[in-house]
Amino acid sequence: MEIPEGLRYSKEHEWVLVEGKTATIGITEYAQEELGDIVFVELPEIGEKIVKDDPFGAVESVKAVSDIYAPVSGTVLEINDSLPDSPETINDDAYGDGWMIRVEMQDMDDLKDLMTAEEYAEYIEQQKEDDDEDEEAEDDDEDEE
């Protein structure tokens, strides 16, 4: 699974590209794969303020809707205009053309809570292991029956 170096990652599976005080935000490869076919994206408007750990938008797959949480606080400078018409871009290119918004960061300290690529790789590995353990625990239950 692709986890580019140089980006920062949140526990809610957003990525952040930091350039000076500007942060570009999207969802990770892992997130888009978990969601499946994305068919609708709701983004904030330019000038809107987003607050760290609060939802700033939503992505909808055929099956369900998921909030997207702000990994940092700031003011929206730009949104990806192509997503409303082709939300599947997020499935195809989560770290590139599938970017969602650009914000001017309010507090650079927000970045301290985000993970490096290496940390994020460990984090999702851990999540997968937890899933597998649940399954193994279930298998054990069945053996006992």
Added chain:
Amino acid sequence: MKRTPLYAAHRRAGGRMVEFAGWEMPVQYSGVIAEHMAVRSRAGLFDVSHMGEIAVRGGGAEAMCQRLTANDLARMQVYQAQYNLLLNDQGGVIDDVIFHKRQPDDFLICVNASNSEKDFEWLRQHATGKIQVENVSADYAQLALQGPLAETILQPLAPIALADIKSFYFAESEVAGTRCLIARTGYTGEAGFELYCSSQDAEKLWHDLLDAGAPAGLVPAGLGARDTLRLEKAYPLYGHELDERTTPLEAGLQWVVKFSKGSFIGCEVLLRQKQAGVERKLVGLELIEPGIARSEYRLLKDGRYIGRVTSGTRSPTLGRSIALGYVEAEEGRAENILEVEIRNKPVCAKTVPLPFYRR
């Protein structure tokens, strides 16, 4: 959680497993949209072994089932299948089911997974005399082969002429040497079959079908595609469009209710409702502003609450945002503009005729 006999096969095929009605089921393999389009254009194979099967047989079985259901079982021939509703005394839907008449007074009823225990108890309570009610869900696996190429794929594996099985009829025969009840029924809006076999034969049948169908483009399809396919065709899903507080008249299923057959549980309430008119009804909605309506979202008319969404998605076939929901009957008129409340914002939608999709 319960698993079907095909659990290991799904894992090997890359199926993403989720919980559904107490079962661990594949929601998708390659992707919901790809599987959906495969069923519309070629064929898909679904494991629907979570569905329950209840056998009701013995002298008086038909008369008993007539009392418990809305449709007229007396109209059925042997080897015919019938969509039917188990009703409570308020006319509410206990379950929506398919009856298969194997012999006079000998029915195999396919029921929803979430309701199989409840249905079995309800039927058992009403059984008298020589009527036997048996929950045979564990004995059966069920595979749904659906799509325009379903018959082309299945025919070489079957010793009988499938063309002789009309819609909502079935045969007791074989598929690739496996004993099967082959029914021309489905939940996708496409041509196709539902195959009931012994649980122990399920894995062989699954692989035989996939192998035989691969050249024609047959793919395994999950519950995600099953849901978007049925929604385009506006087939109700129990727990969404149907429940014990909803009557068939509200749900647009008046065609199932045969008052002419004589008295049945719930018929008085339904007759009164038919005469007085329903207070709320199921409508089809198409969003005319961007967004997707989901189950339980509120429906408004000029800001006033008029009902709720029961199912919604982006239709892969039509490319539009569609939904089913209950509204006050007078707001169910054609081309009515109303609003779906999506994340606290009203999004405009209009009522449209059902089904959304017709092959």
